[in-house]
Amino acid sequence: MSSLEDLPLRPDLVGQKPYGAPQLAVPVQLNVNENTFGIPESVALDIVKELAAEVMSLNRYPDREFVELRSLFAKYLGFNLSSENLWAANGSNEVLTQVFQAFGGPQTLALSFGPTYSMYPNIARLTLTPYRELPREAEFELSPGYVANAISEAKPGLVILCNPNNPTGTPISLEVIRAAYDSFEGILVVDEAYAEFNDGESAISLLPGRPRLLVSRTMSKAFAFAGARVGYLAADGAVVDALRLVRLPYHLSALTQAAARAALGHADRMLENVERIKVQRDRIIERTRDLGLQPYRSSANFVLVAGFNDPEAVFDGLLSAGVIVRNVGIPGTLRITAGTEAETTKLLRELEPLLG
Structure with a gap:
């Protein structure tokens, strides 16, 4: 089997990586801004x-x-x-x-x-x-x-x-x-x-x-x-x-x-959960601020939270607890999708002890 390097690839594509976030089978998936309520x-x-x-x-x-x-x-x-x-x-x-x-x-x-x-x-x-x-x-x-x-x-x-x-x-x-x-x-x-x-x-x-x-x-x-x-x-x-x-x-x-x-x-009917998601988004903002973090204002279905000394360690800790969020590469931050009430509760419960 040949490798990618053996092919006459377009020069500007050499060394590039395919785009995509991790797709991991964990119970609480809050990493790609999906609507976790699903379709009625x-x-x-x-x-x-x-x-x-x-x-x-x-x-x-x-x-x-x-x-x-x-x-x-x-x-x-x-x-x-x-x-x-x-x-x-x-x-x-x-x-x-x-x-x-x-x-x-x-x-x-x-x-x-x-x-x-x-x-x-x-x-x-x-x-x-x-x-x-x-x-x-x-x-x-x-x-x-x-x-x-x-x-x-x-x-x-x-x-x-x-x-x-x-x-x-x-x-x-x-x-x-x-x-x-x-x-x-x-x-x-x-x-x-x-x-x-x-x-x-x-x-x-x-x-x-x-x-x-x-x-x-x-x-x-x-x-x-x-x-x-x-x-x-x-x-x-x-x-x-x-x-x-x-x-x-x-x-x-x-x-x-x-x-x-x-x-x-x-x-x-499809949009009924939008307001519920906004409630959970604002809940993430309020609770992470109470925990000493710095959430940015958000008008989306997610929150970018700053103030992590070691975001990779927090990411790994959440993942071990069955919650996946997104490290988007902005220093000291993690991006968290607003999920259902139960998912948000799980996230916040697992996040607090990881902050030391």
Whole structure:
């Protein structure tokens, strides 16, 4: 058997490692920001019914334009959107990859503010797009003036802002997004993967009159649909036309479309646990602060907690106790997903003795 080094690999991929968090079978999994409440049984049965009906016609290619699904996304989001303003793919990572394919490339600098979602540089690398990450301000915040000045000086063709930001949980204001948009002539992407947990207004409200603004969403988090891989995007109709140029034929399977349609038909039921997750998120913030740690403010379904003298030792101690969290590489920190009440109780109970 040959090794990877024996293959004529693309030069820029030499030495790279595949992206991914540990997938370990432990009782309490709070490391990848999943919705640990899962899908309600009544909704699951409806999804199975839709999938069963679709199976009978799997000999045919799926609807290439998935118009019905796009219409349901438009209805869910509101803001007077129509199917022409919506796009979807296999997870928001594929949506963002298509955006970089359409608007990035070797001649276009992509810019973000870090620490932020670690897939952005990976997507840039895969699409041969130069990528630059500027530091965020104190407490991982962003202000309109700072963002506008940074973009004006860097002169990127594509800017991506994560709101709320992963891995810090930090929200950004609409004023920051307006300032970013007005500071350059390129494409501005606002990644709202955790939007349903954020009490602030969505950047979708800024779409009218801003044809270079794109707002990415996912069903993975609030909809507890991570395994289904459904991401989507709201933008001007011309942007949707641009993404058609780079998508693979029939990229969204009939089964994926059916599952997403069924879930959106029960959106209110699917989102019932969002408020419960926010309660557990705030509980983590309050208790870790009481324990002498420094949790950052979060508008997502997770909390970045600082103040660990030895985060690796705490990570290992929690893992030994059946709880997995995420070490995202920010010194002295661990990122903790907000789970169910029982999972949060277990986490906090096991965390306290590890702090000495």
